[in-house]
Amino acid sequence: MFLTIILVGYAVAALVVTQLMSAQEKTHSLEITLSDPSNPFVTEQEVRANTLGALPDNYLNIPVDSLNLQKVEDALNAIVNIEEANVTRAYRGDKTILRVNVSAMIPVARIFDRNESYYINRQGKRLTANYRYKVDVPVVVAHFNDKVPPTYIIPFVDYLYSDPRFNSMVSAVGVEPDGDIIIYPMVTNSRINFGDTTLIKDKVHRIMLAYNKIIPKRGWDYYDTISVKFDNQIVAHRRYGPPVYHSQFQDADDDPVDVDFNYMDTIMITPTPGT
Numbered sequence: 183m184f185l186t187i188i189l190v191g192y193a194v195a196a197l198v199v200t201q202l203m204s205a206q207e208k209t210h211s212l213e214i215t216l217s218d219p220s221n222p223f224v225t226e227q228e229v230r231a232n233t234l235g236a237l238p239d240n241y242l243n244i245p246v247d248s249l250n251l252q253k254v255e256d257a258l259n260a261i262v263n264i265e266e267a268n269v270t271r272a273y274r275g276d277k278t279i280l281r282v283n284v285s286a287m288i289p290v291a292r293i294f295d296r297n298e299s300y301y302i303n304r305q306g307k308r309l310t311a312n313y314r315y316k317v318d319v320p321v322v323v324a325h326f327n328d329k330v331p332p333t334y335i336i337p338f339v340d341y342l343y344s345d346p347r348f349n350s351m352v353s354a355v356g357v358e359p360d361g362d363i364i365i366y367p368m369v370t371n372s373r374i375n376f377g378d379t380t381l382i383k384d385k386v387h388r389i390m391l392a393y394n395k396i397i398p399k400r401g402w403d404y405y406d407t408i409s410v411k412f413d414n415q416i417v418a419h420r421r422y423g424p425p426v427y428h429s430q431f432q433d434a435d436d437d438p439v440d441v442d443f444n445y446m447d448t449i450m451i452t453p454t455p456g457t
Contacts, residue, residue: 207246210277217285222317223263223301223309224286232258233269233282246271246278254282263287263309291339293332294323306332320349324357337379338363341386348386351393362411365389371403372421377411385410392416 212233214226236257238244251269258267265285272279287309289301301309301317320342326332335357342349356364365374376385388410396418397405407419 207278208244209242209246209249209280212280213272213282215281215283217283218288221286221288223289224261224284228261229258229264229267229282229284232261241280246280249280251280258282258284262307265303289317289319290343291320291322291335292317293326294321295325302332304336306336308332320352321354322357323354325359326357327359330357330359330361334361334379335363338376338382341382345386348389351389369402372397372405373407375407375409375411375417377409381413384413388416392418 212230214229214233216224216226216229219226233254234241236254237249241249251271254269255267258264258269261267263286265287267285268283270281270283272281287301287303287307289309290304291302292311293300293302300311301319303309320339322335322339324330324335326334335355338355342352351367351369352365353368354366356366358364361378363376363379365376367374374389376389389408392408392410396416397408404421405418406421409415409417409419411417
């Protein structure tokens, strides 16, 4: 029993001494790790600068336990282009490392909203758009609101990523105030009224049917709009007057994006069952 008490006392004393020594440990170095170094929205230099900005100037000479690591995390997570930041203490041999792990936002669409432009991620959060960011994502022209928030377009964007053939047809996408999605094709001066984000695969099938079997018979400039908004229908809007060529949306540092906003008359074509 007496020996057990001695061993327990020794263990407790060793733990106290270890904790005291740990409390006095100094940081040997700062390590920055990015989840995707190729993502241009966050750079190691920016993370390092913001990390150091949230630490005392002499942080290397201050015991690690005295550093407010939560303050550093909060400062990094406040940066709009950062998805998540974690700041931890790690060890390499007898060295104490301050380790910062950062996940950058992943853009899924580029938004042109009146006089401003930005990217969004899957949660609809805005990401800064400037000359440094050249990301190949779908272009969406929209003025989002409470009824039609940025996340409204995500199911359609997801389908674009999953269907390279359809994606290659799309120059840009517009979203009307009522939620109608308008597709501006790559190869014609017409447009496609896609309706909402329901029955996406079926609507794409009808678009392909129109492009393969309907439009070529009349000519690419005969129709101004093809609508697949309503179930089991392809509604072709005949063009009156000469074709109206796409206007261009661009930032000062961007290449032009072709977009067309014109409305037309109607001729209805109902797909034959099984087509």
